[in-house]
Structures are given as structure tokens and as C-alpha cells.
Amino acid sequence: MKINKLIKKILMISCVVMIGTSLVACQTSKTQGTSDKQELVMGFDDTFVPMGFKDENGKLVGFDVELAKAVGEKLNKTIKFQAIDWSMKESELKNGNIDLIWNGYSVTDERKKMVEFSNAYLNNRQVIVTLANSKISSKQDLAGAKVGAQNQSSAVDAIEADGDIIKTFDSGKIVTFETNNDALMDLEAGRIDAVVADEILAKYYIKERGKDKYKVLDDDFGKETYAVGIRKGDTKFVEEFNKALEAVVEDGSAGEISKKWFGEDIIVKADEKK
Known part of the structure; x- marks a missing residue:
């Protein structure tokens, strides 16, 4: 009986050690140094x-x-x-x-x-994009406007860092989108009045969709780097x-x-x- 108990105890300890080793190995794999x-x-x-x-x-x-x-x-x-x-x-x-x-x-x-x-x-700016026929020509003109940006983007961060300007927007908030493409589509459809986005992205979209459709304001929400x-x-x-x-x-x-x-x-x- 004592031998059986001893064997059971050894087996239990072995199982615990094996499980612990597996967990450590799993964690090590997850946190493996990027260099390796x-x-x-x-x-x-x-x-x-x-x-x-x-x-x-x-x-x-x-x-x-x-x-x-x-x-x-x-x-x-x-x-x-x-x-x-x-x-x-x-x-x-x-x-x-x-x-x-x-x-x-x-x-x-x-x-x-x-x-x-x-x-x-790369260097970048957070630019303000409107439709070419928009009456918005400066950052101050965004008062009362529906302003869009990609959710969790640096465009949102830049707007939020610019004093109390958000309070002047329509409903006092930014209209956020899953993608910049969604934001620009709503701009084209007239559902929002302006989009704040990376200059590099904005220039590419404007080049692809037609320069006559949009204008990029001289004002921006700050310079940054990639x-x-x-x-x-x-x-x-x-x-x-x-x-x-x-x-x-x-x-x-x-x-x-x-x-x-x-x-x-x-x-x-x-x-x-x-």
C-alpha cells in the first residue's frame, strides 16, 4: 500500500511538473525576444x-x-x-x-x-480635407461642422490635443469611422463636412479620385513623423x-x-x- 501511495505521489508530482513546464514553454514562446x-x-x-x-x-x-x-x-x-x-x-x-x-x-x-x-x-501632417465647393477655408470654419476621422487614429489624437476645438464641432464631438476610406466616402456623400487625416493618405486619395473633388486647407492639426x-x-x-x-x-x-x-x-x- 505504501509503495502504491508513493507511486501515485510521484506520478502526481510528475504531472504538475509537466503542466508547469508546458505553461512556461507556452509563455516563453509568446514572449520570445523579437531578435530571436x-x-x-x-x-x-x-x-x-x-x-x-x-x-x-x-x-x-x-x-x-x-x-x-x-x-x-x-x-x-x-x-x-x-x-x-x-x-x-x-x-x-x-x-x-x-x-x-x-x-x-x-x-x-x-x-x-x-x-x-x-x-x-517619413514626415507627415494631419490635414483638413473638404469638398472643393465647401465654404470651410480655415480651422475656425469647422465650428458647427461635422468633422470625421478614423477611430483610434493619430488624427483623433491631434484634434483632441488642439484645445477646445472639438466643443465647436457639430454635437461637440468627432464623427469616427473604422477606416479613412469610410470617412472620405461620407464626405463625398455630404454626410460630413470635413475629414482630418494623414496628409500622405489624403494626397493619394485625392490623386486617385480626382483633384477637382477636394481641397486641402492650409491649416492643419500639426506635424508628425511615421x-x-x-x-x-x-x-x-x-x-x-x-x-x-x-x-x-x-x-x-x-x-x-x-x-x-x-x-x-x-x-x-x-x-x-x-
């Missing part, structure tokens, strides 16, 4: 033209998509593209579901609390990533990708970084 991974998962909004989106054939294309592939080659890692709910991007990164937030991701003080940022690679979001505390990988990014800039690859998508080289160079 051969495949990096890039989280992005697949409607964000011209940075990362699906073309008419369903193929994934865009400036950030091509730049990510080029940087991945320098890192000797494969990039896996994963469309995500943009409003959940920081949570996806923190939970280990993605390794990079890379899709026209603007650097803000609030985001710095949640992620590590790579070096900046960078890549990396898991908080993963400073080792940030350093590795920055070296790879700089290599792509220095060898001219980034500039060529920029010319393809924007018609000119607008990459932030080393001497332009703050």
Missing part, C-alpha cells in the same frame, strides 16, 4: 492607402509593405503581414500576436508610453531594427520605393532626424 525570431509579424490596417492595402486583384501592396520587405532582408528575417483591428494595435503588440506596428504609425507621446519606436522614416512600433522594453531589437532601416536608406532602396509611391524621395534622412 526568424519570422516577424507586421500588424497593419489593410485599407490604409498608399501604405498597406489590397489592390483591385486582392494583392497586398503599398509603400510600407515594400519597405518592410526590404528591411526584413537586411535583418535576414521573413515578414508576415497580418491585418488587424487598428484600434487594438497596441494590445495586439503587447500580447505578442504581432511583432511590429507598421502602417503609417505616427509617433505621439501617448503611444510612447505603450511601445518602443524605431527611428522616423515610425515602427516595437514591443515595450525590447530595446535590443530596436537597435537592430534601426541599423537595418538605416541600411535601406543609405543604399538607396528606401528612396526608390518612395519615388514609386510618391513620385519623389521623401524619406527622412539621418541628418533630418531630431
Whole structure:
């Protein structure tokens, strides 16, 4: 009897150890240092033209998509593209579901609390877009207007940071949309009066849909930069990533990708970084 009890006790301890080991292994896999991974998962909004989106054939294309592939080659890692709910991007990164937030991701003080940022690679503004025949010609003219922006975007952050201007909007709030495309469609339909969005995206849409339809105001909601979001505390990988990014800039690859998508080289160079 004593032997049987001893065997049962040993078996129970073994099971506990095995379960514990499995849990640790699972957690280790989830929190594995990014530097050690051969495949990096890039989280992005697949409607964000011209940075990362699906073309008419369903193929994934865009400036950030091509730049990510080029940087991945320098890192000797494969990039896996994963469309995500943009409003959940920081949570996806923190939970280990993605390794990079890379899709026209603007650097803000609030985001710095949640992620590590790579070096900046593009400059941007939060511009105000209206229909060409709109009477709105300045930021002050937004009083009483229905102003739209993508939910959880830096456009929303920029508006909220601009004093009490939201209080002057129709109903005292921003009309938010799942995508910038939805916002611009409502603008065209006359359901809203203006859209605040990334200048790079706005220029692309205007070029594709017709310059005669829209106007971009001289006023804006501030300048910013695009960078890549990396898991908080993963400073080792940030350093590795920055070296790879700089290599792509220095060898001219980034500039060529920029010319393809924007018609000119607008990459932030080393001497332009703050």
C-alpha cells in the first residue's frame, strides 16, 4: 500500500511538473525576444492607402509593405503581414500576436508610453480635407461642422490635443469611422463636412479620385513623423531594427520605393532626424 501511495505521489508530482513546464514553454514562446525570431509579424490596417492595402486583384501592396520587405532582408528575417483591428494595435503588440506596428504609425507621446519606436522614416501632417465647393477655408470654419476621422487614429489624437476645438464641432464631438476610406466616402456623400487625416493618405486619395473633388486647407492639426512600433522594453531589437532601416536608406532602396509611391524621395534622412 505504501509503495502504491508513493507511486501515485510521484506520478502526481510528475504531472504538475509537466503542466508547469508546458505553461512556461507556452509563455516563453509568446514572449520570445523579437531578435530571436526568424519570422516577424507586421500588424497593419489593410485599407490604409498608399501604405498597406489590397489592390483591385486582392494583392497586398503599398509603400510600407515594400519597405518592410526590404528591411526584413537586411535583418535576414521573413515578414508576415497580418491585418488587424487598428484600434487594438497596441494590445495586439503587447500580447505578442504581432511583432511590429507598421502602417503609417505616427509617433505621439501617448503611444510612447505603450511601445518602443524605431527611428522616423517619413514626415507627415494631419490635414483638413473638404469638398472643393465647401465654404470651410480655415480651422475656425469647422465650428458647427461635422468633422470625421478614423477611430483610434493619430488624427483623433491631434484634434483632441488642439484645445477646445472639438466643443465647436457639430454635437461637440468627432464623427469616427473604422477606416479613412469610410470617412472620405461620407464626405463625398455630404454626410460630413470635413475629414482630418494623414496628409500622405489624403494626397493619394485625392490623386486617385480626382483633384477637382477636394481641397486641402492650409491649416492643419500639426506635424508628425511615421515610425515602427516595437514591443515595450525590447530595446535590443530596436537597435537592430534601426541599423537595418538605416541600411535601406543609405543604399538607396528606401528612396526608390518612395519615388514609386510618391513620385519623389521623401524619406527622412539621418541628418533630418531630431
